[in-house]
Amino acid sequence: MGKLLLILPLLVGVAHAQHAPVVGAAHPEALFSSPDPKLHRNKQTTLRIVRDLLEAGHWEDAPKYLTQRYIQHHPGVPSGLKPVMDFFSGMPKRPIPGPTEWKTKVVAVVAEGDLVVVTTVRELRDSAGKPYTTAWFDMWRFVDGKADEHWDGAEMPTAARAGS
Numbered sequence: 001m002g003k004l005l006l007i008l009p010l011l012v013g014v015a016h017a018q019h020a021p022v023v024g025a026a027h028p029e030a031l032f033s034s035p036d037p038k039l040h041r042n043k044q045t046t047l048r049i050v051r052d053l054l055e056a057g058h059w060e061d062a063p064k065y066l067t068q069r070y071i072q073h074h075p076g077v078p079s080g081l082k083p084v085m086d087f088f089s090g091m092p093k094r095p096i097p098g099p100t101e102w103k104t105k106v107v108a109v110v111a112e113g114d115l116v117v118v119t120t121v122r123e124l125r126d127s128a129g130k131p132y133t134t135a136w137f138d139m140w141r142f143v144d145g146k147a148d149e150h151w152d153g154a155e156m157p158t159a160a161r162a163g164s
Contacts, residue, residue, distance in 0.1 A: 022121045022133040024105025031109040039111040042142045046109065046116045049140065049147060055104050057091035064146075071149040075156045107135060114142045 025031055032047035034040040045065050052058045053065065062085050072079045077087050097103070105121035122136040141149040 019132070022107060022135050024102075024107055024121050027100055028102050028104070028106035029099045031106055034111055036111075039116075041145050042114070042116050042140075043109055043111050045142065045145060045147060046118060046140055050104060050106070050118060050138075051102065052096055053088070055094070055102060056096045057088070057093040058096065059085050059088050059091065067143055067146045067148040070147065073149070073151045074154045076154065116140050116142065 029047060029051075032043040034043055048061070049065050052061055063081060066081050066084065068081045070079060070081050070084055072084060077084060107119040107121060108117075109119075110117045117137060117139045120136045120138070122134050123131060124134060125131050137153055139151045140147040
């Protein structure tokens with residue numbers, strides 16, 4: 001019982017802890033650059049995936065940036081170029097944003113070997129409805145300058161998980 005009394009104030013403090021908000025870069029396109037030619041090419045392709053496809057909905061351009069076999073590890077999206085294009089075809093098409101007009105708030109872009117990881121701001125609400133920010137990660141593996149595989153932290157919707 002004594003140990004619990006010692007830990008309880010710590011747990012209460014954690015529940016009410018303040019955190020530093022996650023903030024995106026003012027000029028996100030500048031993050032998609034590298035002095036290494038291969039890493040630069042992969043980062044530039046990632047820029048187009050994030051900006052042109054995911055943000056602006058220009059999925060007709062996906063064959064420029066994704067391989068035919070594009071392996072998708074997101075649990076709700078099928079693998080393969082055509083299935084991915086079909087899945088996202090319902091997105092509204094918007095003008096490609098300018099360098100400082102992105103809705104996607106990019107925090108960091110890291111490239112190593114054939115991988116590029118993009119960290120973005122994720123805005124959520126706690127159980128009381130209060131907004132907070134956290135980080136989201138997407139990672140792509142590249143083959144010959146095109147994304148061949150994708151990972152993120154997505155989970156199946158709660159109802160689908162409950163039934164499994």
